[in-house]
Amino acid sequence: xxxxxxxxxxxxxxxxxxxxxxxxxxxxxxxxxxxxxxxxxxxxxxxxxxxxxxxxxxxxxxxxxxxxxxxxxxxxxxxxxxxxxxxxxxxxxxxxxxxxxxxxxxxxxxxxxxxxxxxxxxxxxxxxxxxxxxxxxxxxxxxxxxxxxxxxxxxxxxxxxxxxxxxxxxxxxxxxxxxxxxxxxxxxxxxxxxxxxxxxxxxxxxxxxxxxxxxxxxxxxxxxxxxxxxxxxxxxxxxxxxxxxxxxxxxxxxxxxxxxxxxxxxxxxxxxxxxxxxxxxxxxxxxxxxxxxxxxxxxxxxxxxxxxxxxxxxxxxxxxxxxxxxxxxxxxxxxxxxxxxxxxxxxxxxxxxxxxxxxxxxxxxxxxxxxxxxxxxxxxxxxxxxxxxxxxxxxxxxxxxxxxxxxxxxxxxxxxxxxxxxxxxxxxxxxxxxxxxxxxxxxxxxxxxxxxxxxxxxxxxxxxxxxxxxxxxxxxxxx
Amino acid sequence: xxxxxxxxxxxxxxxxxxxxxxxxxxxxxxxxxxxxxxxxxxxxxxxxxxxxxxxxxxxxxxxxxxxxxxxxxxxxxxxxxxxxxxxxxxxxxxxxxxxxxxxxxxxxxxxxxxxxxxxxxxxxxxxxxxxxxxxxxxxxxxxxxxxxxxxxxxxxxxxxxxxxxxxxxxxxxxxxxxxxxxxxxxxxxxxxxxxxxxxxxxxxxxxxxxxxxxxxxxxxxxxxxxxxxxxxxxxxxxxxxxxxxxxxxxxxxxxxxxxxxxxxxxxxxxxxxxxxxxxxxxxxxxxxxxxxxxxxxxxxxxxxxxxxxxxxxxxxxxxxxxxxxxxxxxxxxxxxxxxxxxxxxxxxxxxxxxxxxxxxxxxxxxxxxxxxxxxxxxxxxxxxxxxxxxxxxxxxxxxxxxxxxxxxxxxxxxxxxxxxxxxxxxxxxxxxxxxxx
Numbered sequence: 001x002x003x004x005x006x007x008x009x010x011x012x013x014x015x016x017x018x019x020x021x022x023x024x025x026x027x028x029x030x031x032x033x034x035x036x037x038x039x040x041x042x043x044x045x046x047x048x049x050x051x052x053x054x055x056x057x058x059x060x061x062x063x064x065x066x067x068x069x070x071x072x073x074x075x076x077x078x079x080x081x082x083x084x085x086x087x088x089x090x091x092x093x094x095x096x097x098x099x100x101x102x103x104x105x106x107x108x109x110x111x112x113x114x115x116x117x118x119x120x121x122x123x124x125x126x127x128x129x130x131x132x133x134x135x136x137x138x139x140x141x142x143x144x145x146x147x148x149x150x151x152x153x154x155x156x157x158x159x160x161x162x163x164x165x166x167x168x169x170x171x172x173x174x175x176x177x178x179x180x181x182x183x184x185x186x187x188x189x190x191x192x193x194x195x196x197x198x199x200x201x202x203x204x205x206x207x208x209x210x211x212x213x214x215x216x217x218x219x220x221x222x223x224x225x226x227x228x229x230x231x232x233x234x235x236x237x238x239x240x241x242x243x244x245x246x247x248x249x250x251x252x253x254x255x256x257x258x259x260x261x262x263x264x265x266x267x268x269x270x271x272x273x274x275x276x277x278x279x280x281x282x283x284x285x286x287x288x289x290x291x292x293x294x295x296x297x298x299x300x301x302x303x304x305x306x307x308x309x310x311x312x313x314x315x316x317x318x319x320x321x322x323x324x325x326x327x328x329x330x331x332x333x334x335x336x337x338x339x340x341x342x343x344x345x346x347x348x349x350x351x352x353x354x355x356x357x358x359x360x361x362x363x364x365x366x367x368x369x370x371x372x373x374x375x376x377x378x379x380x381x382x383x384x385x386x387x388x389x390x391x392x393x394x395x396x397x398x399x400x401x402x403x404x405x406x407x408x409x410x411x412x413x414x415x416x417x418x419x420x421x422x423x424x425x426x427x428x429x430x431x432x433x434x435x436x437x438x439x440x441x442x443x444x445x446x447x448x449x450x451x452x453x454x455x456x457x458x459x460x461x462x463x464x465x466x467x468x469x470x471x472x473x474x475x476x477x478x479x
Numbered sequence: 480x481x482x483x484x485x486x487x488x489x490x491x492x493x494x495x496x497x498x499x500x501x502x503x504x505x506x507x508x509x510x511x512x513x514x515x516x517x518x519x520x521x522x523x524x525x526x527x528x529x530x531x532x533x534x535x536x537x538x539x540x541x542x543x544x545x546x547x548x549x550x551x552x553x554x555x556x557x558x559x560x561x562x563x564x565x566x567x568x569x570x571x572x573x574x575x576x577x578x579x580x581x582x583x584x585x586x587x588x589x590x591x592x593x594x595x596x597x598x599x600x601x602x603x604x605x606x607x608x609x610x611x612x613x614x615x616x617x618x619x620x621x622x623x624x625x626x627x628x629x630x631x632x633x634x635x636x637x638x639x640x641x642x643x644x645x646x647x648x649x650x651x652x653x654x655x656x657x658x659x660x661x662x663x664x665x666x667x668x669x670x671x672x673x674x675x676x677x678x679x680x681x682x683x684x685x686x687x688x689x690x691x692x693x694x695x696x697x698x699x700x701x702x703x704x705x706x707x708x709x710x711x712x713x714x715x716x717x718x719x720x721x722x723x724x725x726x727x728x729x730x731x732x733x734x735x736x737x738x739x740x741x742x743x744x745x746x747x748x749x750x751x752x753x754x755x756x757x758x759x760x761x762x763x764x765x766x767x768x769x770x771x772x773x774x775x776x777x778x779x780x781x782x783x784x785x786x787x788x789x790x791x792x793x794x795x796x797x798x799x800x801x802x803x804x805x806x807x808x809x810x811x812x813x814x815x816x817x818x819x820x821x822x823x824x825x826x827x828x829x830x831x832x833x834x835x836x837x838x839x840x841x842x843x844x845x846x847x848x849x850x851x852x853x854x855x856x857x858x859x860x861x862x863x864x865x866x867x868x869x870x871x872x873x874x875x876x877x878x879x880x881x882x883x884x885x886x887x888x889x890x891x892x893x894x895x896x897x898x899x900x901x902x903x904x905x906x907x908x909x910x911x912x913x914x915x916x
Contacts (some may be wrong), residue, residue, distance in 0.1 A: 019707065020705075020706050020709060021637070021641070021642065021643045021644060022620075022621060022622075022643070022709045022712050022713070023643070023644065023646065023655075024644075024657070024709070025706070025709035025712070025713050026713055026716075029677075029681075029713060076515055082689075083687065086686065086687070087683070090679065090680065090683050093676075093679065094676050094679075097672050097675075097676060098672070098673070098676075107676050107679075107680050110680055111680045111683045111684055111687075114680070114681070114684045114710070115684050115687045115688075116684075116687065116688045116691060116703055116706055116707070117687060117691065118705070119689075120702075120703070120706070122691055122694070122695070124694060203631060205630065207742075207745060207746075207747070207782065207783070207784055207791070209745055209784055209789075209790075210744055210745035211744070216745070270914070301782065301790060301791055301793040301794045302669060302782055302784050302790060302794070303789060303790040303791070303794070304790070304794075325580070325581060325582065326582055326852075334797070334798045336800050374556075422787065440874060472601070
């Protein structure tokens with residue numbers, strides 16, 4: 001399946017400006033017939049899905065019943081009469097050609113599945129009563145809510161709420177958002193957000209030299225992603241805790257593979273997928289997200305660490321600082337390790353001396369060097385090939401002694417909750433915030449703080465905000 | 480219902496004629512103003528165009544030949560191509576003149592589109608897609624995009640944000656080409672009625688969009704159009720299945736490649752995948768399934784672990800000291816895979832010549848010296864002459880010339896009446912004269 005292409009590092013933002021390639025169209029066609037067959041070829045599924053017994057090869061009434069109900073779910077709104085008629089005709093023609101009512105339905109279903117009404121989310125606006133502003137149509141709002149909170153299309157109840165006008169009122173909207181936040185589908189939305197926020201989809205393509213990292217195997221990337229997603233779920237949903245704990249908690253989720261990389265005992269009680277909740281020892285140098293294999297392996301090279309990439313991750317993903325592109329026509333070679341340049345810190349010194357490099361690398365390397373005790377896949381190492389590692393440094397004036405100190409500094413920085421808010425806002429809106437919207441992001445950040453930094457509450461604040469419903473931008477103008 | 484499709488793809492609606500929400504760069508430039516292809520003419524064998532691209536540049540000191548003209552000596556990094564020397568033109572010393580603002584990305588974008596990167600994407604279609612718009616309509620597939628490194632990225636763009644991702648699985652590529660729907664010349668049997676039904680479904684899909692189209696802003700309408708263009712392309716593809724395939728002597732249905740190429744000791748089997756893809760592409764072209772391709776061997780900034788290399792490719796280009804022997808070995812390995820690909824094309828006989836002679840393959844990378852991201856002295860090879868439309872068997876040192884001249888020469892050699900190529904600093908109205916036969 002062709003993925004949405006990320007834009008500015010964000011898949012949900014990319015989705016708002018990319019289209020579907022020709023190969024994607026071909027793949028959708030094949031998939032549409034595959035799904036239609038799955039649904040309509042086996043007796044049991046068919047009976048449940050179709051809901052009526054055809055009177056003959058062509059039965060327009062029965063076809064219409066099925067297509068009306070299915071269309072509403074797939075297109076996330078009721079079909080117009082013209083749309084419905086066209087599909088009923090298509091099903092009838094195919095049924096006659098193939099002399100089989102249900103085969104005929106397959107073609108109409110395949111048409112719905114390949115339709116732009118299914119593949120694209122059209123957000124349509126209408127005038128908001130009396131105010132001279134625009135709001136999203138109730139069905140568009142239902143899709144916005146569902147893709148944001150559930151990363152899924154709206155369910156029947158939400159579509160019914162839209163149809164009955166209940167999303168138009170403050171109370172009605174709150175009631176639906178409350179219901180959605182209590183649904184198990186919230187996990188899907190949260191996982192999609194965290195994956196995008198931390199770039200975890202890139203774990204699919206990570207490669208590590210197995211000669212250098214002997215404990216790395218092809219199942220590690222998926223396990224590493226599961227750890228981070230499980231912890232986020234645990235904090236944000238199960239415990240509804242202060243989300244900043246994701247940086248400092250000693251709790252995490254591991255399977256046997258990750259336990260061996262972390263050199264801890266595998267969990268005694270596990271879920272069906274082999275993962276279990278553990279608490280790292282009190283004296284563990286590893287805590288929270290910056291101790292996860294996912295982050296540490298992604299922000300590293302196939303054979304070594306990379307303080308530069310790790311610094312970039314912290315700046316961009318945790319603090320939302322802008323890091324400029326590296327300049328061109330610069331010799332970027334690092335000196336090889338030698339007797340005088342034993343550690344990464346020593347080898348990177350050129351970055352601090354050369355005036356071209358200095359301005360950016362001062363932002364990046366010193367921060368990333370705090371994580372040098374974690375090797376290129378995130379396993380602990382006491383030294384760098386025998387040389388002592390110095391993990392101390394300072395983050396924008398606040399000095400720290402080691403990785404835990406850095407983690408605490410980020411945890412205490414007002415930039416972190418603001419950054420989480422900004423990233424969640426982009427995920428919800430499917431685009432970057434614009435100038436007029438900084439006040440809204442600021443307001444949401446404050447609200448996040450008042451509520452004890454609970455991510456679920458932040459999701460609720462965004463979903464129920466007036467801005468999320470307005471189709472003409474927060475500032476009441478074209479964004 | 481078990482559906483696993485989760486698209487977030489957004490279209491924004493209109494309110495009272497005014498577009499709401501996101502703004503995209505204007506897409507007027509997407510419309511191809513390059514004129515039309517010459518109808519028929521000359522050789523009875525179709526001309527093909529393709530790109531072979533690899534990431535992370537070369538080592539200029541070991542890449543550029545030291546002598547010029549037809550009697551030049553191949554450089555160390557070009558040695559793997561020695562058996563193909565008479566079919567190649569090596570062009571050195573030209574420069575991509577569009578802004579070098581984005582390491583690795585600026586060079587290919589400038590060469591392929593003639594413009595700089597704006598807002599993180601291209602402003603215009605890449606040269607393969609310009610040609611696909613001209614000559615792609617006659618074949619089952621308008622263009623074919625393949626790759627070796629697993630990735631959805633490419634430099635093949637149909638327009639801003641419209642990337643054409645490569646197929647990197649040989650088996651999937653085989654199924655797409657030679658699976659259901661492929662017929663050998665002369666194999667015509669009664670057409671399955673379901674083929675016509677598939678077409679009527681696609682027709683209905685197009686019809687469903689007309690109402691939506693009127694409610695969208697200009698940018699989103701273009702996105703919707705691009706999607707519908709894909710749907711119409713698929714309709715045409717299916718229509719081809721209802722026709723008798725062209726009678727091409729060299730066309731064979733190849734054997735299916737293995738289901739998967741597992742990494743060996745954590746290293747992808749780049750050469751094995753590349754060679755399987757090469758054989759399939761050669762047969763796809765021999766069977767006239769398409770006339771335009773983009774072969775994305777490896778991505779810009781890729782950190783692929785090549786056999787024997789102590790670190791990822793990109794990291795080595797920056798960190799390996801001295802003469803960079805490891806980087807050198809990787810470039811030579813890629814050139815030997817390129818040689819295999821070009822040889823596969825040359826092994827397809829067509830009339831008195833071969834498929835490679837009837838093709839133009841532009842072989843290039845994303846910068847000259849990987850360590851510094853320079854886009855001066857741009858590495859370019861043209862393989863094949865497009866049926867005698869370009870000179871081959873020589874090294875042209877095009878000192879200081881605009882690399883887009885090469886792109887324009889290619890467009891013209893492919894039969895496009897193009898008055899110019901590129902915009903701003905990249906724009907040229909002249910081809911590279913030394914490429915004339």
